[in-house]
Amino acid sequence: MTIADETAETKNRLEKQVEKVYEIYIKTTPDRLWKAITDPEMRSKYSFGNRIKSDWKPGSRYEATNPGAPGVLVEGENLEVDPPRRLVQTMRALWGEDVKREGTSRVTWEIEPIGDDSCRLTVTHDQLREGANDQLYGGWPMILSGLKTLLETGELLTTPGSLLYANPTTTAGRR
Amino acid sequence: LCEDVTDDGLVFKALADSTRRLLLDRLFERDGRTLTELESQVEMSRFGVMKHLRVLEDAGLVVSRKSGREKRHFLNPVPIRLIHDRWIDKYTEHHVSALADLKSELERNDDDR
Numbered sequence: 001m002t003i004a005d006e007t008a009e010t011k012n013r014l015e016k017q018v019e020k021v022y023e024i025y026i027k028t029t030p031d032r033l034w035k036a037i038t039d040p041e042m043r044s045k046y047s048f049g050n051r052i053k054s055d056w057k058p059g060s061r062y063e064a065t066n067p068g069a070p071g072v073l074v075e076g077e078n079l080e081v082d083p084p085r086r087l088v089q090t091m092r093a094l095w096g097e098d099v100k101r102e103g104t105s106r107v108t109w110e111i112e113p114i115g116d117d118s119c120r121l122t123v124t125h126d127q128l129r130e131g132a133n134d135q136l137y138g139g140w141p142m143i144l145s146g147l148k149t150l151l152e153t154g155e156l157l158t159t160p161g162s163l164l165y166a167n168p169t170t171t172a173g174r175r
Numbered sequence: 176l177c178e179d180v181t182d183d184g185l186v187f188k189a190l191a192d193s194t195r196r197l198l199l200d201r202l203f204e205r206d207g208r209t210l211t212e213l214e215s216q217v218e219m220s221r222f223g224v225m226k227h228l229r230v231l232e233d234a235g236l237v238v239s240r241k242s243g244r245e246k247r248h249f250l251n252p253v254p255i256r257l258i259h260d261r262w263i264d265k266y267t268e269h270h271v272s273a274l275a276d277l278k279s280e281l282e283r284n285d286d287d288r
Contacts, residue, residue: 019207021238021249024257025182122238141256148257157260 019126020137024144027118028151030111034084036151037109045156046146048139048164050074056081062089068165069095076104085111091125093136102132121147182235183261186254189234194219195227199236202250209245 026033036042040051047064050073054062058081064074073095080088087109093099108124123144125137142162149157156162189195194217201216202208214224228248231237235254239246 019249021206021240021251022253023235023238023251024253025235141252144253145256145260149260158264 016130017126018128018130018132019124020128020140022123022125022140022144024121024148025114025118026121026148026151030084030113030119032151033111033119033121034087036147037087038083042150046150046162047143048162054078056083066165076107079106091136096135099133099135102129102136105132105136182254183258185234186236186258189230189236190255192227192230194223195231198224198227198231199250202237202248206249207240207247209242209247211245213248 028036036046038052038054038056040053044051048066049068050064050066052062052064052074054060056062056078058078060078062076062078063072065072071094073093075092075094076090078087078089080086089107089109091105091107093102104127105125106127108122108126110122110124112120112122114120121144123140125140128136146157146162149155197217198213201213210221210224210228213228214221217224219227228237228239232239236251238249238251240249241247
């Protein structure tokens with residue numbers, strides 16, 4: 001490979017946006033899964049205690065706050081709202097200066113019924129900068145694992161994420 | 176999916192191979208690679224890499240998406256998280272409490288002396 005080729009490849013890679021895909025199978029119905037994603041009470045139980053607020057209309061805004069942290073932690077717009085199948089949202093992380101600099105990315109939730117008792121949930125987080133701060137997307141496995149536990153057992157899963165804001169003295173501004 | 180193989184079983188089996196772990200590491204470094212890109216990363220035939228990717232996909236560790244004529248492969252870390260939550264947490268918790276028990280047991284014996 002020539003130096004020119006390598007430079008072109010590096011340039012190409014820097015300009016390329018990154019896409020992350022998370023997939024999980026959950027024993028539940030599409031309606032229950034949709035509710036768990038959009039209901040603030042249920043959402044907070046597996047999403048680091050964050051409460052999400054929105055009227056879930058296409059084009060409207062949403063924001064997530066946490067009783068254990070100051071201000072809005074995440075905000076964005078609902079681009080597509082098609083219950084109980086598909087939700088597309090922009091996402092701006094606001095829980096720290098480093099993640100604020102990453103700007104706006106996009107999150108797509110897709111629910112697909114599998115058999116007569118399960119769903120495949122796919123979360124695609126894209127329009128991320130190559131080399132973007134992994135705080136932006138690193139929490140998804142924990143969130144989805146907690147969501148599965150909540151829907152399948154009704155129990156809460158203790159993860160480093162669920163403990164993030166558990167101590168009132170913690171002021172770390174993460175999701 | 177075979178009926179007698181659980182989801183966890185498929186994940187453990189998929190992870191029990193160094194080439195497949197190497198493929199996951201390559202995707203961790205840069206996600207969304209095509210078969211051609213992955214093939215250049217390991218000393219193996221295209222057919223061999225395809226076979227390994229198939230095992231990873233069956234275990235849910237790799238998700239593939241059509242992109243034009245090619246398929247792009249994405250690392251899905253969720254099944255590893257599920258194993259962590261289901262197995263690792265359980266045993267490390269016990270481990271920690273066992274050590275705590277040992278400590279209090281040893282300290283009690285010290286007092287007796």
